[in-house]
Amino acid sequence: MNVKTICLAILTQGETTGYDIRKRSTEGDYAYFMEASFGSIYPALSKLEEEAYVTSRTVAQEGKPSKRVYKITPTGREFFINSLYDELNDDVFRSEFLLFLRFVEDLPRSLVEKRVNERIAKCNDAIENVKKLEEEFTKPSERWVLNFGQHCMRSARQYLIDNKQEIIALAKQEDVPARAAE
């Protein structure tokens, strides 16, 4: 799945701008399973316009820079829907947090506790964010996907809460005696 496909997917649901595509893919309703940056979105939209899968027009705005609004063409829509019949690539999960945890034996206890708590806090934020999105969405498939996401995040959070003492206990004892000797 490349950025062109992501753009087409979002454009299938209505006209929008490169700025908005980026926002939705990093903070909005698409953020939990895809991402794209400006450096890939703008070139992707240009290429899609060359290929006649989208058209664009410039819209002036008061108090804001004028924006370039993209719209999917019938050809583009057809191309996108057809691509949904292709074999799906595997899900990708990457976590610096889990890499970090594999080395807790070499790290001070306070640092490990801090990072685990930060991770739990991020889970909380993400769950709250999805809850808000669910209120906005009415399309049944979108709600199903958001519920699935929320379920997975709650499950991960619960595991962290239930087992955090165990992983923290594996970390190195702090050098408390050294400081006490000062």
Place this chain on the structure above:
Amino acid sequence: MNVKTICLAILTQGETTGYDIRKRSTEGDYAYFMEASFGSIYPALSKLEEEAYVTSRTVAQEGKPSKRVYKITPTGREFFINSLYDELNDDVFRSEFLLFLRFVEDLPRSLVEKRVNERIAKCNDAIENVKKLEEEFTKPSERWVLNFGQHCMRSARQYLIDNKQEIIALAKQEDVPARAAE
């Protein structure tokens, strides 16, 4: 987290080759939270050698091509452990499957059912794979991480099983009448 860091992380646990780093990051014990391809691993190892974070030697093998075995230096080890004190980047999750599911209203029921079953099968494979890995690993932090991964995968699989009929029901009815009219 870049590929250089992944290489150092794996090399921290013993000497190995570029080929093996790729294998472990795509199929082995690191596969569930990171990934790297040949095109990034070999250049990364070269740069790490330039920077004196690793050394290499060529080892001839019978019945196999000779291999280049890399070893982390004390400087490299120190650099890696220090980098574990840095702020952690957010976890990344990308799923073509979830993008696909947002468009089930436009897709035939048989295709949706097929893809959901494929996803459940992949979950089963992944869970079995992690179980095997857990038998091999004795380091407590590694087991904790694998258990966490297994917990998350089981939870996702259960949600898919429990709610698959609901999402399949949202898909388009097949064009059975059209075929019957032939």
Place this chain on the structure above:
DNA sequence: TCCGTCATATATAGAGTTGATATATATCGA
């Protein structure tokens, strides 16, 4: 025996992507 496939192993080119930065306008709060 020959051929294709698979596994081991290194390497690279081209395409795609990220992360950082530049530019411009406007609002909001300190």
Place this chain on the structure above:
DNA sequence: TCGATATATATCAACTCTATATATGACGGA
């Protein structure tokens, strides 16, 4: 007034992936 934040487009260097090339040997089937 100054910095931060938000909207909005755009680009570039560095990085990464996908696909391919090269080489060796094992294994199985035709």
